[in-house]
Amino acid sequence: MLVSLSKDQEYNSFSHGIKPRIFLFLGFIPLLRKLGGYSVCIVGAGMIANSHVRAWRDLANVVAIVDVIPEKARGFAEGNKIDRWYTSVNEALEKCEFDIVDVCTPTFTHCEIAVEAMNNGKHVLCEKPIALTLEDADKMIKASERNKVKFMVAHCLRFWNEYRIVKESIDRGEIGEPRIARAYRYISFPLWGGWQREMEKSGGVLIDMGIHDLDYLRWIIGEVKEVYANGGILKSKGMDAHDYLHVLLKFEGEAIAFVESSWIHPKSHPFTYGLEVVGERGMLKFSRETSEVVQLWTEGGGETISPLKRDAISLEIEHFLNCIESGEEPLVTGLEARKSLEVALAAIRSVEEGRPVRLPLNGGSI
Numbered sequence: 001m002l003v004s005l006s007k008d009q010e011y012n013s014f015s016h017g018i019k020p021r022i023f024l025f026l027g028f029i030p031l032l033r034k035l036g037g038y039s040v041c042i043v044g045a046g047m048i049a050n051s052h053v054r055a056w057r058d059l060a061n062v063v064a065i066v067d068v069i070p071e072k073a074r075g076f077a078e079g080n081k082i083d084r085w086y087t088s089v090n091e092a093l094e095k096c097e098f099d100i101v102d103v104c105t106p107t108f109t110h111c112e113i114a115v116e117a118m119n120n121g122k123h124v125l126c127e128k129p130i131a132l133t134l135e136d137a138d139k140m141i142k143a144s145e146r147n148k149v150k151f152m153v154a155h156c157l158r159f160w161n162e163y164r165i166v167k168e169s170i171d172r173g174e175i176g177e178p179r180i181a182r183a184y185r186y187i188s189f190p191l192w193g194g195w196q197r198e199m200e201k202s203g204g205v206l207i208d209m210g211i212h213d214l215d216y217l218r219w220i221i222g223e224v225k226e227v228y229a230n231g232g233i234l235k236s237k238g239m240d241a242h243d244y245l246h247v248l249l250k251f252e253g254e255a256i257a258f259v260e261s262s263w264i265h266p267k268s269h270p271f272t273y274g275l276e277v278v279g280e281r282g283m284l285k286f287s288r289e290t291s292e293v294v295q296l297w298t299e300g301g302g303e304t305i306s307p308l309k310r311d312a313i314s315l316e317i318e319h320f321l322n323c324i325e326s327g328e329e330p331l332v333t334g335l336e337a338r339k340s341l342e343v344a345l346a347a348i349r350s351v352e353e354g355r356p357v358r359l360p361l362n363g364g365s366i
Contacts, residue, residue: 044104045076055314108201111136118143123150130337141334152330153337157216159315161307176280181257183213186272197239204242210261215340226250228356229347235264
């Protein structure tokens, strides 16, 4: 049976199988350099960079911030006590020494920044999604291989408390093989950057936000073989990016899943997300409205699981540093992120062509 986690207990399933009651997540590696041993340059001074800098602070030295808008770069540096700020990655690479580049910029800039950093021998953590096209994703993957540096894409649901508990329960066989799943994510249109309005810059709601759920479902169920999607621009005027998609995924093992991604909810509506997974012998579910408690239902009854609260971004950064130190591959490699992007692109093609789309996409090989 599953048990509620106390503050000194935590599940660990990512490195060496299921290990309940392990205190540190992801098999903490004792050889990891003392805190502050690595130096980091964050690129992009927007909303997500604020979350990243808080996580880096306890694990490494943030020595520089880059943003194309000088006022944003300067303000971010001053607000976070960072010594150096620059307006281009090239300038930072020329004038400052660091080990890692953390890419926190709009999606359409990811490829150029990441490849330049890797060509200069830097390890790269890149915000999701990896890129807007498979071609750009391939350039990033090849750059990491060519330069022998670590490259990880920040699909943070793989480190998120409730989502980790569901994954670990499935891996233990608590509900049997997953047969159906439903994941949803609702919010009003994002106001922190106008670039989301353009399909060629954001990829629309599915690539920008719904890819969280596509990646997670691939991780817990397996590879997708066919996608059928409906939606498009249902509310937002003056933009060409999709603001709503409903996606049906068919997996290689015959499981099916539904993903709903929305930017059309009113501004007064809170950010909402949730997950349901039904297996052969039970069901797991949670939603933001249930106070982040996972519910397990089997033929014998139901129970709740209260995950230990640890910040997902801190966990993924800690994992990335461990991979740099140990030489192990990250949980979300460039190839893993590329596969999730391919599913999203198949869904967009399905909307545009009004038909199911099978994977892999034509011309999609690396």
